[in-house]
Amino acid sequence: MEREAMEFDVVIVGAGPAGLSAACRIMQLAAEKEQEITVCVVEKGSEVGAHTLSGAVLEPRALAELFPDWQERGAPLNTEVKEDKFFLYTSGKGAIKLPNFFIPKPTHNDGNYIVSMGNVCRWMAEQAEALGVEVYPGFAASEVLFHEDGRVKGIATGDMGVSAAGEHKDSYTQGMELHARYTLFAEGCRGHLGKQLIEKFGLDADSDPQHYGLGIKEIWQIDPDKHDEGLVIHGLGWPLQESGSTGGAFLYHAENNQVYIGLITDLNYSNPHVSPFEEFQRWKTHPETTKYLEGGERISYGARALAKGGINSLPKMHFPGGLLIGCDAGTLNSVKIKGNHTAMKSGMLAAESVVEALAKGDEAAADLETYATNVEQSWLYDELYTTRNFSGFMHKFGWLIGSAMIWIDQNIFGGKMPFTLRDEKPDYAVMKPAAESKKIDYPKPDNKITFDRLTSVFLSNTNHEEDQPCHLTLRDDSVPIGVNLPTWDEPAQRYCPAGVYEVIEDSNGPRFQINGQNCVHCKTCDIKDPSQNIVWVTPEGLGGPNYPNM
Structure with missing residues (x-):
């Protein structure tokens, strides 16, 4: 059957900070220039913010550019950072509090806010709708549509009510086509459509492979006597250095006696026995x-993966008929440990290119090359350029020497060292065979401070319609047991933070089981599988986590 189609000037995939900033800025510029522009934002989560997970300490620079009166508008930035602490964890009990002098300058958080980015995005969606943007949560963009000449035409949303066997159930609803003169992809890190576009148009031909981390986060309600609203704590060292891994921890004292805690594990670790969870x-x-x-x-x-390769790993962000923006491209500033303000700025710069092109008429509906110029002339480019060596230092020299080099780079040279370190080995390709790697004996959870995966996933409110095609697809069903298990002890059992992948032993030997209902859409499997055999595709709309205030 031919799908129903709707026409817009601009379709934006993803209601995160990048997508919503682009939508708001398009409508602001349209009003200034008295242009009629129709904008639609589709979001696979059950509501805006349902799939948004970030630390988060927000630098309000981009927000203030987008809405100079954000405070009067009631933006949920309620907890200003009042103190920074940085620890070097030397062991399971020891720690050294580092003086602020020893912290890279961009890491300081003066003037920043501890926020729930889910709530910030909900507020931004309200601003977008007030400006005339149509926001549709619960609709998963499952397919990129193309014109005959190869330009992107828009997207199609996924069908609903298809059984695991591929049959139409009584609840079947066909997906819709959303056509646009320009389509902006703002799916977040490792967006599955963005990944396809990068490959189709060769957007990464001149860049390093993207590098990633896995961020795992919890929110705790703590004793008011222990709460110190506005305190921001970061740390590195133990326990990751014991397994030869890098990354860092955070603990943010938010409002209402809550703390946001988490650990980011760089996904370039080589020991297949490592479990970031x-x-x-x-x-x-x-x-x-x-x-x-x-x-x-x-x-x-x-849990959510984050793109941390910086400007060296940034693909070309424009292609015929559309743009990659935010973390779909990889605009996070790794030294600052922040990607929300950069994602917002990328969306705002995209809006400028889109509105300019729309004003010129249909003949301009091709490749938005002006976007590259806009980015290069902005503070976004300056930020990413001066932090370009972060991944190279950490990956080549390890966490201790790498951290020292980053301090020298940022505090003495201001990010302008006369060289650029490249890191051309993908994260999945560094995995060593299990037989050559140290086994790790992780302690059992005490169910007071530490917990297991399934108990944790329950708190994410993750839910998927069980009778649907599995969205965690395998290129070759034989690889997990035939290749990954004997070589790497099938690391999917450990790198997944949601217990999706299991190796089950039965009378017929080991078998690979995928518990797709547990998936929190972190994308780690798509990134870290050493055989690159797992391909994450979008499930039915509404599926996945339902984060209330992450």
Whole structure:
């Protein structure tokens, strides 16, 4: 059957900070120039913010450019950072508090806010709708549509009510086509349509492979006597360095006696026995962490991959008929440990190119090359350029020497060292065979400070319609048991933070089981599988986590 189609000037995939900033800025510029522009934003989550997970300490620079009166508008930036602390965890009990002098300058958080980005995005969606943007949550963009000449034509939303066997159920609803003169892809890190576009148009031909981290986060309600609203804590070292991994921890004292805690594990680790989830649980047992958590209650859990390669890994962001923006391209500033303000700025710059092109008429509906110029002339480019060596330092020299080099680069040279470190090996390709790697004996959870995966996934409110095609697809069904298990002890059992992948032993030998209902859409499997055999595609709309205030 031919799908129903709707026509817009601009379709935006993803109601995160990049997509919503683009939508708002398009409508602002349209009003200034008295242009009639129709904009539609589709979001696969059940509501705006349902799939948004970030630390988060927000630098309000881009927000203030987009809405100079954001405070009067009631933006949910309620907790200004009042103090920074940075720890070097030397062991499971030891820690050194580093003086501010030893912290890279961009890491300081003066003037920033501890926020729930889910709530910030909900507020931004309200601003977008007030400006005339049509926002449709619960609709998953499953397919890129193309014109005959190869230009992007728009997207199609996924069918609903298809059984696991591929048959139409009584609830079947066909997806719709959303056609646009320009389509902006703002799916977040490792967007599955963005990944296809990068490959189709060769957008990464001149860039390093993207590099990633896995961020695992919990929200705790803690004893008011232990709460210090506005305190921001970052740390590195233990436990990750024991397994040869890199990354860092955070603990943010938000409002309402809550703390946001998490661990980011760089996905370039080589030991297949590493479990980022278990590393996070271990970090929570450190005295500098437990002193806040003891007597508290864990109220939310989630996980999400983040793109941390910086400008060296940034693909070309424009192509015929559309743009990649935000973390779909990889605009996060790794030194600042922040990607929300850069994602917002990328969306605003995209809006300028789109509105200019629409004003010129249909003949301009091709490749928005002006976007590259807009980015290069902005503070976004300056930020990414001066932090370009972060991944190179950390990956080539390890966490200790790498951190020292980053300090020298940022505090002495201002990010302008006369060289650029390249890191051309993809994260999945560094995995060593299990037989050559140290096994790790992770402690059992105590169900007070540390927990198991399934208990954690329950707190993410993750839900998928069970009778639907599995959205975690395998290129070759034989690889997990035939290749990954004997070579790497099938690391999917450990890198997934949601217990999606299991190796089950039965009378017929080992078999690979995928528990797709548990998936929190973090994308780690699509990134880290050493055989690159797992391909994440979007499930039915409304599926996945439902984060209330992550």
